Amino acid sequence: NAGVTQTPKFQVLKTGQSMTLQCAQDMNHEYMSWYRQDPGMGLRLIHYSVGAGITDQGEVPNGYNVSRSTTEDFPLRLLSAAPSQTSVYFCASRPTGGHEQYFGPGTRLTVT
């Protein structure tokens, strides 16, 4: 098992550009989520999904879009990047009935 994988590891964007952060898991987990990590603030939930075709907003959803067409993949889209979206982004998954979340290695995004 590769676990939870994220691509890219690093990305630099200009203000206004769009991009998609990729997240995939091969553990057949129903629940997936995206967090952002900012200095001094821990991780905050952006969006989550409880299964294919079902997504919902977390604490800080503005400026981000998600979809879940398969169990394995949960991409995060930045529609028009802003400097405030400079952060480290983590994808996580959790099995149905379980409580431990498995995290990907993170993507460091810089918006200039």
Added chain:
Amino acid sequence: AQTVTQSQPEMSVQEAETVTLSCTYDTSESDYYLFWYKQPPSRQMILVIRQEAYKQQNATENRFSVNFQKAAKSFSLKISDSQLGDAAMYFCAYGRDMGRRALTFGSGTRLQVQP
């Protein structure tokens, strides 16, 4: 809404000594889970230990143990026989038993281990 507070931004411990990291949380629910995650410089989030709120017994994983005080809403992490590899950011996290089940994280404690 649930909140998690880690009041120690930084801690330092001598190698082989014991250190305790503090965490308090606020919730109105009775069933939930608490976690400590370690984040080394590699950035990977690593689960250290978890505690189910319905269990009175404190969780233990090798050199790591917790002091779970449900009434006080306190969940501290004790690291015994500290090793250089324990140096990292440590995050306390709260997870609901029902509903959304996303984690709410504290702001973290940076642990330094002195040789």
